[in-house]
Amino acid sequence: MSRLRLGYQRFTSCCGCQLTLLNCEADLAAFDAAAEVVVFPMASSRPDDGGRLDVVLVEGSVSRPEELSALLQLRRRSEVLAAVGACALTGGVNSLAGTDRAALCEGVYGETAAEKTTFPPQSLSRFVRVDIELAGCPPERGELLRTVGALARGGLPALAEYPVCMECRCRENLCLLLEKGQPCLGAVTRAGCAALCPSFGVPCEGCRGEVAEANRAEQYRLLLEVGLPEGEVAARMKRFTGEEP
Amino acid sequence: MKTLHLEPLTRVEGHGRVELVLEGGELLEARVALLEAPRLFEGLLLGRSFAEVPALVCRICAICSSVHRVTAAAALEDALGVEVPAAAWRVRDLLLVGGHIESHALHLFCLVLPDLAGVPSVLELLREDHPAARGGLALKALGNRIQEVAGGRAIHPVNVEVGGVLRLPERSVLEGLRDDLAAWEARLPSVLEPFGDPAGYPPSSPVVGVGLCVKASAEVLLRGETLALADGREVPVEGYHGLLSEQPSSYSNAKRAGEVLLTGALARQGREGLADSWPGGIHANNAAQTLELAWALERARRLVDALLDADPAAPLAGAVRPGAGVGTAAIEAPRGLLIHHYAIDDLGRVAVADIVTPTAVNQGAMEGQLLADLKGVDDEEELRARAERIVRAYDPCISCAVHVLNVGGCKPGG
Numbered sequence: 001m002s003r004l005r006l007g008y009q010r011f012t013s014c015c016g017c018q019l020t021l022l023n024c025e026a027d028l029a030a031f032d033a034a035a036e037v038v039v040f041p042m043a044s045s046r047p048d049d050g051g052r053l054d055v056v057l058v059e060g061s062v063s064r065p066e067e068l069s070a071l072l073q074l075r076r077r078s079e080v081l082a083a084v085g086a087c088a089l090t091g092g093v094n095s096l097a098g099t100d101r102a103a104l105c106e107g108v109y110g111e112t113a114a115e116k117t118t119f120p121p122q123s124l125s126r127f128v129r130v131d132i133e134l135a136g137c138p139p140e141r142g143e144l145l146r147t148v149g150a151l152a153r154g155g156l157p158a159l160a161e162y163p164v165c166m167e168c169r170c171r172e173n174l175c176l177l178l179e180k181g182q183p184c185l186g187a188v189t190r191a192g193c194a195a196l197c198p199s200f201g202v203p204c205e206g207c208r209g210e211v212a213e214a215n216r217a218e219q220y221r222l223l224l225e226v227g228l229p230e231g232e233v234a235a236r237m238k239r240f241t242g243e244e245p
Numbered sequence: 246m247k248t249l250h251l252e253p254l255t256r257v258e259g260h261g262r263v264e265l266v267l268e269g270g271e272l273l274e275a276r277v278a279l280l281e282a283p284r285l286f287e288g289l290l291l292g293r294s295f296a297e298v299p300a301l302v303c304r305i306c307a308i309c310s311s312v313h314r315v316t317a318a319a320a321l322e323d324a325l326g327v328e329v330p331a332a333a334w335r336v337r338d339l340l341l342v343g344g345h346i347e348s349h350a351l352h353l354f355c356l357v358l359p360d361l362a363g364v365p366s367v368l369e370l371l372r373e374d375h376p377a378a379r380g381g382l383a384l385k386a387l388g389n390r391i392q393e394v395a396g397g398r399a400i401h402p403v404n405v406e407v408g409g410v411l412r413l414p415e416r417s418v419l420e421g422l423r424d425d426l427a428a429w430e431a432r433l434p435s436v437l438e439p440f441g442d443p444a445g446y447p448p449s450s451p452v453v454g455v456g457l458c459v460k461a462s463a464e465v466l467l468r469g470e471t472l473a474l475a476d477g478r479e480v481p482v483e484g485y486h487g488l489l490s491e492q493p494s495s496y497s498n499a500k501r502a503g504e505v506l507l508t509g510a511l512a513r514q515g516r517e518g519l520a521d522s523w524p525g526g527i528h529a530n531n532a533a534q535t536l537e538l539a540w541a542l543e544r545a546r547r548l549v550d551a552l553l554d555a556d557p558a559a560p561l562a563g564a565v566r567p568g569a570g571v572g573t574a575a576i577e578a579p580r581g582l583l584i585h586h587y588a589i590d591d592l593g594r595v596a597v598a599d600i601v602t603p604t605a606v607n608q609g610a611m612e613g614q615l616l617a618d619l620k621g622v623d624d625e626e627e628l629r630a631r632a633e634r635i636v637r638a639y640d641p642c643i644s645c646a647v648h649v650l651n652v653g654g655c656k657p658g659g
Contacts, residue, residue: 012282015258015644016307016400022355023389023399025382032368043355044366045255045633063282093304097289104288118283138307138400200397201412202404205300232294239300 001152004054006035009074010042011067012094012121013060016138017085018042021057024141031145034152053078055151057134057144061087061094061121061242068127075128080151083130084144086137087121090209090242093137094121123242132157135190137207137240143192160191163211164204168195176203183226183236188214207240246273251629252280254636256356256366258308259643263615263632264496270623275615277608277636278496279643287598295321295567295593296407302585302600303401306644308351309602310401311344311392312578313585319468320585321407324572328563332555333409336395339548340402341467341576343391345541347399348579349510349534350388352640353440354381357531360634361445380436384538387425391545394422409562419549426546433542437535441522447631449526450617454507454610456515457582459575466544467577475512482575485584489601505609508581509639510534527614527638534640567593578603580640604641611636 008018022043024031035055039048056078062068075081086092097104101118124130134143147157160167164186168175176198177184184203186195190211197204210216216237223233252262259281266274286305290298298321303314315337322329355367358378362370370378389399394414396402404410414422439445456475459468459482472480472488480488490503510533523532569591575584581603588597615635622628 010260012284013644014304014307014310016304016310019307019351019400022351023385025386025389028368028382029371032371037366037368040366041253041255042258043256044368045359046365063284067282093289093301094284096301097285101283101285104285105283121282121284137304197397197403200403202397205403207401232296235293235297239297 001034003033004035004148004152005038005052006040006148007038007048007053007056007074007078008040008043009056009058009070011058011060011071011087012063013085013087013092015042015059017057017059017088017134017136017144020138020141021144024145027141027145031148034148051077055080055082055148057082057084058088058124059084061091061123062127063094063118063121065117065119071124071128080131081124081128082132082134082147083124084134085139086135086207086209086240086242088124089133089135090123090240091121092240092242095242096239097121121242133159135159135192135208140193140196161212162191163187163214164189164191164193164195164198164208167191167193168198168204171195171199173198176201177222177226181226183223183228183233185219185236187222188216188219188237205239206237210241249625249628251632254633254643256359257637257641257643258306259641261636261641261643263636265615265619265628265632272616272619272622272628275612275619275632276496277611277615279604279608279641281644287600290595290598292594295325295587295589295595298587298595298598299405299407300401300403305600306602306642307400308348308642309344309578309580309583311340311396312576312583314396314402314405315341316574316576316583316585317587318405318407319574319576320572320587321589322563322565322572323574324570324587324589325407325565325568326570327408327565329409330560330563332413332559333561333563335548335551335555336410336413336561337405338465338467339545339552340392340395340405342541342545342548343388343395345388345467345579346538346545347385347388347392348640349538349541350381350385352579353437353531353534354378354385356637356640358439360637361439377436377439380432384429384433384436387429390425391422394418406562408565409560411561413555413557413561414552416553419553423546423549423553426542426549429542433539437538440531440535443522443524446524446528446531447618447634449524449528449635450614452507452511452527452529452610453613453617454505454607456512457506457508457606458513459577459582461577466540468575472575472582474506475515482584483573485573485575485586485601486599489606491601491605501608502606505613506606507610508603508606510537510579510581512581513537513577526618527610527635530638530640571597578642580604580607580642582606602642604639604643607639607641611639611641
């Protein structure tokens, strides 16, 4: 196993994905053995040597010109680019602020608003090729570690392509949606979290984004049946999917 | 005239820059610019159902996601006049204490300890098998475990909604946690030992800024109805807007308080009567964090005991009736005072949202401390290294400091 030259960069986000990596407390020594951290500002003060990277993990959506130019540079420098977390994959909750940034900024910053350069937060794949998608708000510790481990061995991680419902059934949980009448989004959400929230007993909020071929219409109907008003059903289903398809 | 730019600030949470303005080698001005991209959270909440707010605002900051979620729920409960059952507050308090443990351990062991040891990151310390680094990471994992037990997840917990909590942790899980907490009691002092030695810190001037924290009752030390200042002033939490009188700034993406205030572990622990064995100036904040870790473990143990003794059939949420109202809540986040304020319209939609974070409050103190500590230092490398350590001592959480106020002509707190 060769030690990867690894970068971690964050754009518009809450730091939750890199915190997830630092939350692998017992495995950080193994992570360090698999990857040489070349750039990771939150965790290391080592100056970036500017050289080639084997992999760069990128968290956050792109909402400023300087973020876009940094993303393009990282793409050129790195063999593999992994988009980490809901913001990088879809824009995440950042994109709920809508497209009229100027008006919102003026409300926030008054006459200094003109100096804040910002555009609607967008996913990384709008601008660059993304090789690996690690879903979640935040992603799972195991997925981050398995990805770094697989890359260090010259492979790619195997990521789930089925819904959270499948994992929830494997764990033999009662169905929160059908049996308890709670607004659970597990049926349309990409798996990989081992049905974390429903196994704790609370409904899936869809933070891992939509699974391929999700039956949105049926999910919408079932949430109405639970008793949520239409507006709230729509808001819940859109919380983490960012830009409209 | 020459300006030194320190960018990016490393081993802090978020994007920031320090600018030091020098003339003839003399430090004239220090600016702390919080450069996080504006995410406009207060704007994106407008018009949404109050029920969506806790899940959205905890995404302001991962490190403080528990306290954001609880503070948002408490402010909305204040607005809607909801009675939250005691059992729900026990679960929430356990979640808050878990967040404190995780955040302080992250700050002390991953962000500060590399400075004390003279290495770039905690990864080097692990490679050297540094005993405190291993112990500190285990302590951090304990904080995460507590948040998972109480909140369902370590980051962006799911168990807290407006009204109360959704479920009690399972008995067997609480019993396991109780044993782990008991095992930590003997271990804690040796793990925290590196932070008490003043020789490991740079020389420092007295702390800048008037201490500000929530005036806590004897039982609950992280939340309260009144804000207390070190000079004796007291302000009800609803009066926060007048006290802070926040203003936008041209060079930073965070608003700043009108007065120079200090919030965080050092302000909570009080600045009087600090022992000689503490580091000087703002670096004493690290020693204050170690005191709080001991308090937090003890508090977690008592909360777990209380949850094990609780009636499993007791209600976990009060009745929530959507309607018009205005509410404010203040809770101590690990790095200081956090305030959420909302006005709800008669359909239960957010009409005003105002969120004040500790790092935004501390900006003025950071700049004042940089000037006071670095006056007379003329070596550029030393200026850079010490400036970064001063800012880091506050445990700034820059991603959450970006104030995003859009009040549409309404004044919060009014």
